[in-house]
Structure formats: C-alpha cells, structure tokens
Amino acid sequence: MSDASLNSHTHTTTLPSDGGFSDFFALLKPRVMTLVVFTAFVGLYAAPGDIHPLVGLIAILFIALGGGASGALNMWWDADIDRVMRRTRNRPIPSGRVTEREAFGFGITLSAIAVVMLWLATNWVAAAILAFTIFFYIVIYSMWLKRWTPQNIVIGGAAGAFPPMIGWAAVTGGISLESALMFSIIFMWTPPHFWALALFMRSDYDDAGVPMLTVTHGRRATRVHILVYTLLLAGLAVGIGFTMVGGPIYVAASVALNALFIKGAWQIWRRSEEDAEADNYKVEKAFFKLSLYYLFALFGVIALEAGLAPFGLGGW
Amino acid sequence: MSLSREHELHKRRFSRNMGLGLALIGLVAIVFGLTVVKVSTEEFTEPLFGEASE
Numbered sequence A: 001m002s003d004a005s006l007n008s009h010t011h012t013t014t015l016p017s018d019g020g021f022s023d024f025f026a027l028l029k030p031r032v033m034t035l036v037v038f039t040a041f042v043g044l045y046a047a048p049g050d051i052h053p054l055v056g057l058i059a060i061l062f063i064a065l066g067g068g069a070s071g072a073l074n075m076w077w078d079a080d081i082d083r084v085m086r087r088t089r090n091r092p093i094p095s096g097r098v099t100e101r102e103a104f105g106f107g108i109t110l111s112a113i114a115v116v117m118l119w120l121a122t123n124w125v126a127a128a129i130l131a132f133t134i135f136f137y138i139v140i141y142s143m144w145l146k147r148w149t150p151q152n153i154v155i156g157g158a159a160g161a162f163p164p165m166i167g168w169a170a171v172t173g174g175i176s177l178e179s180a181l182m183f184s185i186i187f188m189w190t191p192p193h194f195w196a197l198a199l200f201m202r203s204d205y206d207d208a209g210v211p212m213l214t215v216t217h218g219r220r221a222t223r224v225h226i227l228v229y230t231l232l233l234a235g236l237a238v239g240i241g242f243t244m245v246g247g248p249i250y251v252a253a254s255v256a257l258n259a260l261f262i263k264g265a266w267q268i269w270r271r272s273e274e275d276a277e278a279d280n281y282k283v284e285k286a287f288f289k290l291s292l293y294y295l296f297a298l299f300g301v302i303a304l305e306a307g308l309a310p311f312g313l314g315g316w
Numbered sequence B: 001m002s003l004s005r006e007h008e009l010h011k012r013r014f015s016r017n018m019g020l021g022l023a024l025i026g027l028v029a030i031v032f033g034l035t036v037v038k039v040s041t042e043e044f045t046e047p048l049f050g051e052a053s054e
Helices: A003-007 A021-027 A030-046 A053-077 A079-084 A100-121 A124-145 A152-161 A163-172 A177-200 A202-208 A218-242 A248-270 A273-278 A282-311 B008-040
Strands: none
Touching (some): A030 A163, A030 A177, A053 A100, A053 A163, A100 B008, A124 A152, A124 A163, A152 A163, A177 A248
16 A cells, blocks of 8 residues: 555545455355355265365365355445445445455455365365356356346345255265255245345345345235245255155254244234334344244254264164 | 554554464465375375385
C-alpha cells in the first residue's frame, strides 16, 4: 500500500488492503465450513474401504479449504449485494478491510491448492468433484442463477450437498447410490432451511434485488414450498436408512427427526403472514434453528452406524 | 494521520503475516506427513535394485 492511499483514508478506521488474519479467515465462511467438514467426514467415515487416518484428515482439511475458497470467491462476486443486506454488511469486503481483488486472488489460489492437494492425497475422482463444486457454486450459482431465478436456493443447495460425496469418493474412488442419497438429502434440505430464513429476514433480499421466492412468488407460495420440500426430504432421509450406510438406529432416529421437521413445516404452512408478524416470526425462527440440528443429527447417526458396525451393532 | 509504532494497522499486518507463516508451515508438515504415509504403503514398495526375487 502506498502512502498516498493511506492519506486518502484518514477519516476511516479501517484501511483497505490491510486486512488482518481474521478478515481473511472470515472470507472462508467458517460457519458454513462446519457443515462442510462434518458432512465430508461422515461421507468418508461411512464409505466402505480403508483410508489411512492421516490421509482422511488431510482429505477433510482440503475439502473444507475448497469450500472456504468458494466462499471467498462468492464474497468477491456478491460484494455489491453484501453491501446492501443488513446480515452481510460487516463482511470483510463491504466493510473495506479486504479489497475485492484480494478476495479474488485468495479464493482462486486456495481453490487450486485444495483441488491439487486432494488429488495427491486421495484420487482424481474426489478432486474432480471438489473442482466441479467450486465451479458450480461460483459460475453456475453465484454468477448466473442467483440473480436470475427464484429457484436460486434450490440450485445453490447442490454446491453445499457435494461434500459427503467427495468424502465418499476419497475412500472408494467413485460414486454410489449411498453417496448420491447423502447428496440428495442436503440438496432437499437447503431450500426449506433458507426459505425459513428469507421469511423472517424479509427486507434484506428485497433491498438487494435478489429474486428470492418470497419476493417473486410471495410469502404464501414460500410457505407451501417449504412444506413440499420437507416432505420430499423426509422420503429421502428415511430411505437412505435401508441402504448400506443405514441401520435400525438410523431408521428410528430419522423417522423421529423427520416427524419433528415435518411438524415445523406444517406449522409454517398453516400460518398466515399476520400470525407470523404478531409473534415476530417465532415459528419460522424455530424451524430455521431446528433445520441445523436436524441435518447434524441425521448425519451424526449415519456416522454412529458406521462406528458401531465393527462391533456388530451398526448397519443391517 | 500519523502511523505510530503501535498503530492498529501494524497489528493487522502482523496477524496476517503470522497467519500466513503458520499456514505455510502447516502445508509443509502436511506434505511431509502425506509423503511418509504414501511411501509406507505396500503398493509403493518396490524390490531393491539387483535383489533377486524369490
């Protein structure tokens, strides 16, 4: 940074292009990364076959890094939207701590490192799915569909659904019904999760001009969509219980979890906008929170089944 | 604006440099560990040159 640029920012507390480590770390969307790490671990752990523990750990680390890199690239592309939305206004780029160019360079470099290292550590199939995930999230979702179609969340959800598939491929070197079902569960889970958020963060998406379902088709249609997707999700989530990665414990747990989730979606569907406004979107907020626990619990039980299998307790 | 030695800018630069340094050390450790694991696996083991096969 030149002195001239320093002088031009004498009235600001933060100076561009001098972000700290925490600012760059924030570009990786650490909270989203938690989900990526966990689901990738479950995919890897539940997969048939052996992987050296260190290789497994390295694989998860670079899957997470690839996910983080796509988060940084997404923040680079969506900086204009982030500046408008209340929820994202304090992110490193809108707040001026990191420049757009820095975020782009950071994201591209980390993407390349993550894909190459995953390839070296495991196999080309896992690396190729990771590369496709990053491409899909940035080019297909962020650049193309997010600002164009109200089904943006549905399509964007696919990017977040790949990690267990990558974890599975890291061990087996391929794709199977089980890994495809794990993908489908996250794919179907994402829309109700985000639409619930869109219902109670109402003005944000309107202000940013993102064609969210709540904006384009109305809030009643969004409530119907949440219920339909939750029902479809329940079928998949219980269905995977009858495959190789499932077992009696998983089936029992998934039936209970899906019953809770459907109950939440049903309550959202029944409510009118007046009811929701009256109690400040209490049900929608509770459903959003439940959706996070739901996914962690569902994948947690898949891992539990895999962990119990060596003792003759897990699986069918 | 005066840039004193204790300016917040220096703290942020320091944290960034420290983070990058640790990340690079971590990467070296990962590559080393991965190499050890890969050369220790059976498929990587080759007979020594000139050693008669049984």
